[in-house]
Amino acid sequence: xxxxQTLGVRAQQKEKTRRALINxxxxxxxxxxxxSSLSLREVAREAGIAPTSFYRHFRNMDxxxxxxxxxxxxxxxxxxxxxxxxxxxGGSIIRVSIETFMQFVADNTAIFRLLLQERTGRSREFxxxxxxxxxxxxxxxxxxxxxxxxxxxxxxxxQSDAIVKIVFSAGADCFDVDDTQRLQIAEQTIQxxxxxxxGAEATRRAKVE
Amino acid sequence: xxxxQTLGVRAQQKEKTRRALINxxxxxxxxxxxxSSLSLREVAREAGIAPTSFYRHFRNMDxxxxxxxxxxxxxxxxxxxxxxxxxxxGGSIIRVSIETFMQFVADNTAIFRLLLQERTGRSREFxxxxxxxxxxxxxxxxxxxxxxxxxxxxxxxxQSDAIVKIVFSAGADCFDVDDTQRLQIAEQTIQxxxxxxxGAEATRRAKVE
DNA sequence: CAGAACAGCTAACACCTGTACGCTGAATTC
DNA sequence: GAATTCAGCGTACAGGTGTTAGCTGTTCTG
Numbered sequence: 001x002x003x004x005q006t007l008g009v010r011a012q013q014k015e016k017t018r019r020a021l022i023n024x025x026x027x028x029x030x031x032x033x034x035x036s037s038l039s040l041r042e043v044a045r046e047a048g049i050a051p052t053s054f055y056r057h058f059r060n061m062d063x064x065x066x067x068x069x070x071x072x073x074x075x076x077x078x079x080x081x082x083x084x085x086x087x088x089x090g091g092s093i094i095r096v097s098i099e100t101f102m103q104f105v106a107d108n109t110a111i112f113r114l115l116l117q118e119r120t121g122r123s124r125e126f127x128x129x130x131x132x133x134x135x136x137x138x139x140x141x142x143x144x145x146x147x148x149x150x151x152x153x154x155x156x157x158x159q160s161d162a163i164v165k166i167v168f169s170a171g172a173d174c175f176d177v178d179d180t181q182r183l184q185i186a187e188q189t190i191q192x193x194x195x196x197x198x199g200a201e202a203t204r205r206a207k208v209e
Numbered sequence: 210x211x212x213x214q215t216l217g218v219r220a221q222q223k224e225k226t227r228r229a230l231i232n233x234x235x236x237x238x239x240x241x242x243x244x245s246s247l248s249l250r251e252v253a254r255e256a257g258i259a260p261t262s263f264y265r266h267f268r269n270m271d272x273x274x275x276x277x278x279x280x281x282x283x284x285x286x287x288x289x290x291x292x293x294x295x296x297x298x299g300g301s302i303i304r305v306s307i308e309t310f311m312q313f314v315a316d317n318t319a320i321f322r323l324l325l326q327e328r329t330g331r332s333r334e335f336x337x338x339x340x341x342x343x344x345x346x347x348x349x350x351x352x353x354x355x356x357x358x359x360x361x362x363x364x365x366x367x368q369s370d371a372i373v374k375i376v377f378s379a380g381a382d383c384f385d386v387d388d389t390q391r392l393q394i395a396e397q398t399i400q401x402x403x404x405x406x407x408g409a410e411a412t413r414r415a416k417v418e
Numbered sequence: 419c420a421g422a423a424c425a426g427c428t429a430a431c432a433c434c435t436g437t438a439c440g441c442t443g444a445a446t447t448c
Numbered sequence: 449g450a451a452t453t454c455a456g457c458g459t460a461c462a463g464g465t466g467t468t469a470g471c472t473g474t475t476c477t478g
Contacts, residue, residue: 008475008476009474009475009476010423010424010425010474010475010476013425013475014424014425017425017426032331032332032333033245033331034243034245034330034331036242036243036245036246037245037246039464039465039466040465040466040467041464041465041466042464049425049426049427050426050427050428051465051466051467052426052427052428052467052468052469053425053426053427055467056424056425056426057425060466061466113329113330116329117326117329117330119381120322120325120326120381120384121243121322121326121330122241122242122243123241124241124385127384127385128385158397158400158401158404159404161397161401162375162401162404162405165374165375165378165379165401166371166374166375168378169374169377169378170374172328172329175329175336176333176336176337188367188370191367192367192370192371192374192405194408195367195368195371195405195408195409195412196371196401196404196405196408197408198407198408198411198412199403199404199405199406199407199408199409199411200404200408201411202407202408202410202411203404203407217445217446218444218445218446219444219445219446219453219454219455222445222455223454223455226455226456248434248435248436249435249436249437250434250435250436251434258455258456258457259456259457259458260435260436260437261436261437261438261439261456261457261458262455262456262457264437265454265455265456266455269436270436419478420477420478421476421477421478422475422476422477422478423474423475423476423477424473424474424475424476425472425473425474425475426471426472426473426474427470427471427472427473428469428470428471428472429468429469429470429471430467430468430469431466431467431468431469432465432466432467433464433465433466434463434464434465434466435462435463435464435465436461436462436463436464437460437461437462438459438460438461439458439459439460440457440458440459441456441457441458441459442455442456442457442458443454443455443456443457444453444454444455445452445453445454445455446451446452446453446454447450447451447452447453448449448450448451448452
C-alpha cells in the first residue's frame with residue numbers, strides 16, 4: 001500500500017504479475033513434479049500471461065527458482081525469530097523452535113520441498129543458494145549456543161550443524177504424512193535435539209575437568 | 210559366467226543392453242541434470258539402441274529410476290556390512306563406518322545424489338523407495354545399538370534415527386567439495402555422531418539412577 | 419501535450435519429447 | 449528342419465518446449 005503509491009501504476013502492475021508468476025510456480029511445485037521439470041510456458045499460462053512476457057520479469061526459469069529459494073529461507077527465518085521472541089515469556093527454546101518449524105513445513109510444503117530438493121540437485125548455483133540459507137540458520141543457532149549457553153565456539157559449531165541436519169531431515173519426513181504423525185515426528189525431533197544438547201553438555205564437562 | 214551359460218545367448222545379450230541402459234542413465238545423472246529432467250530418448254541414444262527398444266526393458270523411465278534407487282541402496286549396504294566385519298580386527302565402528310560411507314559417496318556421487326534427491330522429490334513411489342533404503346540402515350544400526358551396546362529399544366531407535374539423518378546430510382555436503390574438504394566433513398561427522406552417542410549414554414544413566 | 423519507455427501480445431521458428439505400429443533376422447523351441 | 453519368439457529397428461505422429469521478432473496500447477517523463 002504505502003509503497004504502491006510511490007511506485008506508480010505501471011511498476012505496481014508489474015510487481016503484481018511478478019507475484020503471479022511466483023505463485024504459479026509454487027502451485028505447480030505443490031503437484032507431483034519437481035522444479036526442474038516445470039516449464040516456462042505452463043507457469044506463464046497459470047499466471048495468465050503470454051509465454052514471451054515471462055522474459056519481462058526473469059531471464060529464465062532458473063532465476064525464478066533462485067528467487068523462490070531466497071524467499072523461502074527469508075520467511076522461515078523471520079518466523080523462527082518471532083518464535084524465539086515469544087520464548088521470553090517462558091517455554092523451551094528447543095520445543096518452540098521445532099514446533100514452529102514443523103508448522104511452517106506443513107503450511108508451505110511445496111516451497112520447502114524445493115529448498116530440500118535443490119540442495120542436492122540441479123545447478124551448482126542452486127545448491128550454493130540453499131546452502132547459504134542453511135548457513136543462516138546455523139549461524140543464528142551458534143550465536144545462541146555460545147552467547148546464551150556459554151558453549152565454546154568449536155562445540156557450538158559442531159552442535160548447531162548437527163541440529164540443523166536433524167531438523168531439516170525431519171522436515172523431509174513430513175511430506176507424506178498426516179497431522180498426528182507430524183506431531184509425532186516433531187516430538188521425536190525434540191528428543192533428538194535434546195540428545196545432542198546433552199552430549200555437548202557432557203563433552204563440555206569432560207573437557208573442563 | 211556361470212549364469213551366462215545357463216541363460217542362453219539371447220537372455221545374455223538382453224541383460225547386457227539392460228546394463229547399458231542403467232549405465233547410460235547413471236552417466237547422464239552425473240552431469241548437472243536431475244533424474245526427472247532426463248529423457249528416455251537420450252538414455253537410449255547413449256546406450257546405443259533405438260528409442261523404441263527401451264520398452265523391451267522398462268515400462269517407462271520411472272521403472273528405470275526405481276531400479277537405480279534399489280541398486281544404490283543395496284551396494285551401499287553391502288559395503289557397510291563389509292566394513293563392519295573389518296572392525297573386528299580393531300578400530301572404532303563409528304569411524305570405520307563413516308569413512309566407508311564417505312568413500313562411497315565420493316565414488317558414486319551421481320547415484321547417491323539420485324537417492325537424496327528422490328527422497329524429497331518426484332512421485333510418492335520414489336520417496337517410498339528411498340525411505341525404505343534409509344529404514345534398512347536405521348534397522349541395522351538399531352540392532353547394533355541394542356544388542357552390542359545394550360541400549361533400550363526406545364533409545365536405540367531415537368539414536369540411530371538421528372545418526373542416519375546426520376550422516377546422510379553430511380553426504381550431501383560432499384557434492385561440491387574436494388578430497389581434503391571431504392575428509393574434514395568426515396571428521397566432523399564422526400564427532401557429531403559421538404556427540405549423539407554421548408547424549409544417549411547420559412540419558413541412559415539418568416534413567417537408571 | 420509530444421515522445422519515449424515498456425509490459426504484454428501474436429505469430430513463427432527449430433527442436434525435442436514419448437509412444438504406436440509393423441517389420442526383420444537371429445535365437446529358441448518342438 | 450519348421451515354427452515360434454522376441455530384441456532391436458525405422459517411420460511417423462501429435463504435442464510440447466524455449467526463444468526471436470515485431471506490433472500495440474498504456475503509462476511515464478520532460
